[in-house]
Structure formats: structure tokens, C-alpha cells
Amino acid sequence: MADSLEETFGAWELFEEIWDKFVATATDRESNGDMSDILCAALQLFSKEMKTKDAFDGLRKLKLSKDVKDNGKAADSRAKGNALFHPKVKRYIEAVKRYNESLSFSEKGSEARALAYANRSAVCYELHRYKECLDNIRLARESNYPARLADKLNKRELAAKEALNDGVNEESTKNGEPVCTLTYDKNELVPQAVSCLELRKSEEYGRFVATTRDLKAGDVVIMEKPFCTLLLDVYRYTRCDFCHHERPFNLIPCEGCTVAMYCSGECMKQAFVRYHRYECSVIRDMWRIFTKIPVMALRTVTSAIASFNHDLYAMQKHLDDLDESKIDAFSMDWRKATPRDIYNTVHVLITNKEKRDPKDLAHRSFFSLIIYDLLIQRSELGLACDKDQGISAFLMELILKHLQTTPMNMHSQYFMEYQPKEEVYEIMNYASACFPLLSMINHSCAPNLTRVTLRDGRCAVVISRPIPKGGQLYDNYGQHHCLMPVRERRTKLLTQYKFICNCEACVNNYPLYSELPCIDVSRYGLIDTADIHATLVLHQPKTAAELLPKLCQYLNSIGYQYPRYESNLYAYYMYVSMDVENHPSPEYSPEDPCNLDNRQWLKLRHLERLNSEITHAEIGTGQMAEAFAERAMLSYDAGEDWWCLYNIDLVNCMTYIPLRLVEDVKKLYAYAYDRARGNFYPPLKYGCPLPLCYTVAIVAQSPLYGNHLRAGRNLSRGELVSREVPFVRLLMADNLLRCEYCLAYKPYVLIPCSCCSRVLYCSAKCNMRAFEEYHALECSCLGILRTHYSNLEHLAARLTIRAIRLFGGNLNLLLETVGQWSGRRQAPPSYNIPHGFETNQRTAYAMIYKLSTNRDRMNKRQLIMDAAKAIGIAKLLAPEMERLYGTKNDLGLQNALAELLVHHLQISRSNTLYLSRSPDDPEEVTPNSAGSKAFAAVLMSTGSIFNHSCVPNVYYLLETLGTVQFTANTDIRRESQLYINYGYVTAWSVTLGPDIDSDALAPSVWL
Secondary structure, rough: OOOOOOOOOOOHHHHHHHHHHHHHHHHHOOOOOOHHHHHHHHHHHHHHHHHHOOOHHHHHOOOOOOOOHHHHHHHHHHHHHHHOOOOOOOOOOHHHHHHHHHHHHOOOOOOOHHHHHHHHHHHHHHOOHHHHHHHHHHHHOEEEEOOEEEHHHHHHHHHHHHHHHHHHHHHHHHOOOOOOOOOOOOOOOOOEEEEOOOEEEEOOOOEEEEEOOEOOOOEEEEHHHHHEEEHHHHHHOOOOOOOEEEEOOOOOOOOOOOOOOOHHHHHHHHHHHHHHHOOOOOOHHHHHHHHHHHHHHHHHHHHHHHHHHHHHHHHHHHHOOOHHHOOOOOOOOOOOOOOOOOOHHHHOOOOOHHHHHHHHHHHHHHHHHHHHHHHHHHHHHHHHHHHHHHHHHHHHHHHHHHHHHHHHHHHEEEEHHHHEEOOOOEEEEEEEOOOOOOHOEEOOOOOOOOOOOOEOEEEEEEEEOOOOOOOEEEEOOOOOOOOOOOOHHHHHHHHHOOOOOOOOOHHHOOOOHHOOOOOOOOHOOOOHHHHHHHHHHHHOOHHHHHHHHHHHHHOOOOOOOOOOOHHHHHHHHHHHHHHHHHHHOOOOOOOOOOOOHHHHHHHHHHHHHHHHHHHHHOOOOOOHHHHHHHHHHHHOOOHHHHHHHHHHHHHOOOOOOHHHHHHEEEEHHHHHHHOOOOOOOOOOOOOOOOOOEEEEEEEEEEOOOEEEEEEEEEEEEOOOOEOOOOOEEEEEEOOEOOOOOOOOOOOOEEEOOOOOOOEEEOOOOHHHHHHHHHHHHHHHHHHHHHHHOOOOHHHHHHHHHHHHHHOOOHHHHHHHHHHHHHHOOOOOOOOOOOOOOOOOOOHHHHHHHHHOOOHHHOOHHHHHHHHHHHHHHHHHHHHHHHHHHOOOOOOHHHHHHHHHHHHHHHHHHHHHHHHHOOOOOOOEEEEEOOEEEEEEEEEEOOOHHHEEEEOOOOOEEEOOOOOOEEEEOEEEEEOOEOOOOOOOOOOOOOOOOEOOHHHHHOOOOOO
16 A cells, blocks of 8 residues: 555545634524525635635645646655665565656656666566566656666666566466356346346335345345446555556556556546546645545546536536436446436435535535635636536536535445465455445345455445345445444444434344354354465465355355354355455565565465365375375475475375375485485474473562562573463464464474364374363364354363363362362462473462452453353353263353353453564564564463563563563563563554454454
């Protein structure tokens, strides 16, 4: 993204000043409260103020000025790009954005423009985009590239041509045609919709769209092309202003403004004909002083004028004669429709003018005056308005009309944008569009359809849950019952759309997403949502295409039970699957912002895919053997010969080995063994032995700080303060790269659990330890814990399981023991021997159990939510206790488990520490700081006693052998309190908080 052009003080802020000072008193004096009188008075005042600039300097605050080229600004932007292009930085995509900014400011034929093109060619060369490199070299020469630098450009041109001739791999965009098609026969008159849809009218709903046949989840019923679109200003340096395709290496600037850029001369020509001839001189100021809604209104007006061949007189006559009551987008013959006919369907879209309050109408009138004034002063429309006052009034009314239709009827367009810190793709809004057919669909807070943006800019309407014959289609205008309560939804809908929502969700008060009831999993089966989420965020179209039919089938099975947790979650996944399958792949390599080598990034993805196959394959099968063999080859290619030999040993342990693998594995073993003998790599350590635990911290108590830690002696910066083995751990990310038990980064040697397909361990020893501590109880319900509960709730469940295992499944003894702990005041435990060397594990658990819960600071709603979550987890664990220990699964057992779970949940919320890694490299562990990525949550006795400071004197990170090490961040005096940071660092960065998933507060998979 580029920086937004919008400024702090804009047209809305100016309107507020005028309204407060003048309009309120003027309307009281000049009217009796009638809407037309109030609006008339406001318009008169606005017109007066705009014409008396000497008397009122309000407009001067907007700093309106003509958009002009500036070679000085172009040079500054190019310098910023050069800094990003530097070999030690290599932020190539960010550099290209700065070079494009330089192009937009540069004058035609100037040296500044030539240098920007030349520098962009250098980025293309580094990214192996040799065709674009040559195109930019050509553009640089056409822009009078200086002769003194020609040698450098000639050498780059020769190298690029040689690379192309040698057939070096070059990245290319393969967007192709949209794979989405209408599910049923199309309407004869409206080919962009299926024949079963029709527009109906009623007193309750007004105009609405209904179906004449049963519709199923996954049915595509509309594929509409927009009347006009508007690219958001933050994408002006990466996308074409006309076609919106991502072409950062091809963009050429408009010669009249510093905002619009195009991917080709043809797009530039089409944009000028359709809207830009009027917008060119005003578009920068429009983005500066307005939000996207007024700018979209301007785009609608300019596109409408172009629809009448730029003849305002013909347009006025046509609209004066238009019978709006007879315009029906679903009955018009779109096959023969002219641009004027299509605009008719836009012109009649609802304004809700009669429902708007005086201030709402006044502010839109004020905006229309500013837009009108800009157009007549800076564009050719001024000539027509000067000649005919009727045309002038008509233009003003047209702007005001679309300032009212725009917020009611426009839709956003989305794409999958790569997020380098998270290493995933997210759905982002890149443009606004006007769709006349889609605007006929009413709102519901519990919609039964979703909208998917296609590659060519069209919008597909996809059914998300079954709709019976005669049923109405419902879109969602941004207020969903899963995301906000009914009162908030109704308030927002009334404010923007001027109606009180009486949909099924509002009438029946459907709960929020986290509180929705679940379906009977045993009846319908369980879908691995964690795996689905991991697949979709990596933008894998082939996998998304395979996943889509399964999701649709599931939604059709459970759709009539709405509302359910699963029906909303899988509808969201269906939407994302279609978006991944139908939307353009990114134009540029996503690895650049991560500073990761392309091969390294691809290798990690390859390892994740192989480890995913290993978790899902049956033990001893040929499929698992193939996965281990392929991982052995990857290990050998990475120079990790001992890991290669280890994977070959795993292949040989399989019950069945495909014949085609036998010879290949033997050869690979010989190569790896021969090379391994020549180096001094230590043999692979099976398991994670506990290292020496250590601390120089002493526990203290005070009324102000409670239990806290102080330095037992003077400490130097970098000196070890404490080292501890966590009592419980939870891997939150990198599940296919790290050991589930010790959290070690060992992607080449991970082995699966023999019972489930969700965890991997770095050794049989870690597998055994996990099984003994918690996995025996957790194994069969791990899928639900990961998908239906947050990370903190999952950690509390694991702590509960560990406690149950420590007491041999004797829940009565466990509850009796913790009751004794709760009944007497416990002296501060000794931290001279932190957990790890503690021989009595029950004593170690006591130290965890006595940690602060902060229950007295929680409100009633939080306590009820904790109880509800605890009951849900207890119902999962009770059958497993009956299976393992023979404990009768009754209400008493569930209540006892829930009581323990509530306490553990509150302990987890107040005492959990997050282990972090670099956002760029999953192997590099880092202190918990701004910009880091949390990958695991841990509970420990010593670590949880550290208090927080925004300027900590101790930092912590994961050690290679599974312990957490606390190190002095500065020199510390004896008896000084020791502080760590809980995620809000000021000393390291002004940005608050590490990159921790929001699932610390919400479900693991966000809707």
C-alpha cells in the first residue's frame, strides 16, 4: 500500500465548523422546521460562504490547489526508493512503489522520469522479470535518459536479453479466465443472472430479489459487471487506475495529474474517455479532503456523463423524460442495452432523501457544492455551465443525488493481499464499484449469500446456505450477528441505511460467533478447520478448488439448522475458497518484504506440505514412506546429511515401501553417508534432555507488587537470570515446523502421533513425554480444542489434563488436594530450584495452581463466559476420562472438571507468557518485542512471577533444548526488581504489542 492522500482537516471538518457556527441559527431564524426550508437556508449559506472568501477563510483551510508535476518531489521519492533498493535492505517491492511515486510527480521527458524508469528496470532485473526490465529501459530512453549514464543501462539491457535467450525462469502473472460460472441456465434478458431469480415488490420489503426454485450452498446465481469502479488511493502505485490489475512494474503516469497511473496506453485512453477527462485536475484534492464515498459519487457522475457521449443537454433531456417507476434491472434486456440504458438502472437506485435528517442533507449539499465548484473551475464542464444555468443546476442536482445513492448502494471489491509478517494472505478491499443488480438485494444480519470478486472485476453472488423456493436472497451490508450485538447493528443500519432491521437475526437475537451453539459432530462429521485455515491463508488455488465441494456439501447438510457455529465458519471458508480460486495471484513475489531468499521460502512451504502429509498418512504405509523419502531428499539438498540418514531410517521402518523408492533410497543413503563422514556434524540427538535449571532471582512480597522477583546479586547486561522448563506448553503457530512438545524447530525430523493427524514430534522421546503428560486424554478431542476454543482456553485444558494425569486420574483426590491448597495461605515457594529439577511434580503443580487469577477484578459477564467455556471443555474431557480411567461420565464429573477448568482458565489469562520468533524467519527465536511473531504459549512457576514493565530489564526466549531463558537486558543491581515485558514495549519500538494472534481473546479461527 501507499500512503493515503486523505488529510486530517477535510471537507467534513469544515462543514462541522460552518454548521455549528452558522447553519443551526440560520435554520431556526429562517424556517419553521420544514425540511425543504432548512435545506434551502443551508444551501444559501454555503453558496454565500463559498463566494465570499475574503470574509470567510474556511475554504482556505482545505488548501485546494491545482495538481502539478514537481521534479523536486520526484527526486525525493526516487532517493527513498534507492535507499530501499540498497543491497543491505533489498525491499524491492517498496522500492518500486517509491519509483512509481517518482514517475507520477515527474514531468514528461524530464531526467527525473528517465531515472525513475531506469531504477525500476534495475528492480525488475533483480527479481528476474527480464521482459519488464527491457520495457522500463525502453521507457527510460524515450524519456531522454542522460547520456552520461547510458553505459550502465546498456549493460543491464544486454544482461536481461541474455537471460531471456538462455531461458532463465521469469515470474509471470497467470490470471487467466475466471473459473466461476453460473450454476443454472441464465436469464434470457439478464444473462448475468440465473433464470430463477426475479425482482418482486412488497410493502414490508420494497423491492427484493427472490428465487423460483430451491437453491443450494455453493450455487452461483449472479455474475455482474460494474457500471463504474474506483481504485482506492492507497493502491495507486501498484494497480492500474482503469482495469485495477496489479502491475507495479508496468505503470505509466497520467500526464495531467500525480494520482492516476495505468498499466498501458490503452487503459490510459479508455480512462480518459470514460471519466478521467473531468477528474484529472481535481482527483488529488478529492482524495485529500474527502473519504472514498464522495470520490465514488464523483466517479459515478463522470461515468454517467460519458454514457451520454459527454452531451449534458442530451443527458438532461433523457433524465427529465425518464419514468423511474418503469426501470427494472431484472426485466431490462441487457443484451441490447446501451450505456444510457445501463445508467438508468443506476440513476433509479434509492437515495432515502425523505428519511435523512437536516444535518445529513446539509452536509451532502455542502459536499456537492465543493465538488461542483472544483469541476466548473478546473474541467471543461465549466464552459457548459457558464453558457446555461439550467445545465449548471442539473449538474449540481446530479452530484447531490449520487452523494446520496453511493453510501446506500456501492460495494467493495476484494483481493488476497500477502501479509509478510504473518506469512499469509488476507482479504483486503482495493476498490469500490457500482452494481445495479446487486443493489436490489436486501440486507440481513444473517445473510444467505456471499459476494466474491472475480479476476475481471465482476462480482459473483454465491449462496452460502440453502434457500427454499420462493425464499428471498439476503446480502449483508457489514453488520453481521456473529460480529456485533443486535442493538449496535440496528443503530448502524439506521444511521447509514435509514431502516430498522427486522431480519431473523435481530428478531430472534442470534448470539455472537463465539457463543453460537455447535452441531452434533458425531452425526455430520468433523472437518479439520485448522488445516483448512492453514491452506487458505497460503493462497493455494488448487487445494481451494478441491476443498470447495466438500464445504458446500457440508453446508447443505447443516444449513437448515442455522444459526450454528459451523454453518458460519464453513460459509466463511467457502467464501475464502472461492476468492482464492477465482482471484488473481499476486503480480509480484511475496517473499521480498520478508527479506527471505525465494528458495528458502519455497523450501519451507515444501517442508510444511510434506509434514502435513506425514501427519495424515497411516503409520507404515507407502504414502508415509514416500513423504519421508522426499523429506530425506530435501535434507540432502540442504546439506543436512545426518537428517537425511535419519529420514531414510524412518523409510526403512515402514511396513510397506513402494518398489520405485527402494533403489533411490539406497543411492541417497550412500551419497549422504559418504558426505557425512567428511564433516564433523554431531549425530542426531533423539529426544530433548532437560538442561540444567538455574536462577539468581529471589521471590519477594509487597502490598504494591504482590509476589515478585528481585535480583539475588548484581547482574551484568547479557547475564543469565533464570532458566526454566515450562510446566505446560502450547504450540500456536509453525505446527508443521516445530515439535509439539519441546517446541524445537526441527522440520526435517518431525514424526507424527500414531493416533491423530494433528501433532508432530521431533523424537519418540518427546512423543512419549507428551503422551504421558497430556496427549493420552487430549488426542481424540484436539481438533475441537483447536477450532472451537482460543489458545488460552486450550492451554487451560492442557493444564487441567496434566493435573489429572499427575493424580492418576483420581479427580476426587485432585479436588481434595487443591481444596487444601486454597484453604490455607501458602508461603512463597522457593525458586532456588525452578521447575525442571523439581522431583515432586505435584509440588510443581501447586506452584502453578497458586498463581494469581485476578478473579476479583473480573466482571460478572467475564465470569459467566469463563464458566460457559469451562463447561464446554469439560463435556469434551469427561468421555475421555471414562475411557482411560473408568470414571463414570455423569453431571458430577462434568461439574468437577468445569470447576477446575475455570480456575485454570483464569490462571492462564493472567500468567501465560508468549514465546516469539522473527516474523521473517521461523527458525530464529527472538525476545518478546514489537514486530515479533508469537508461536507458543507457556505456563511456568518462576517466569509467571516476573512483573511487567514497558521498559523491561529482563528479556526471555526459547532455548534450543526446550527451556525458557531469562537474560538481563541491562545492568541490574542487587535487590532490584526484575521486569519482563508482556507485549507492550517502548524501549525497543514505538509500536505496541507483539504480533500475537487475536485468539488470545477470540476463537482460534477468526470469522
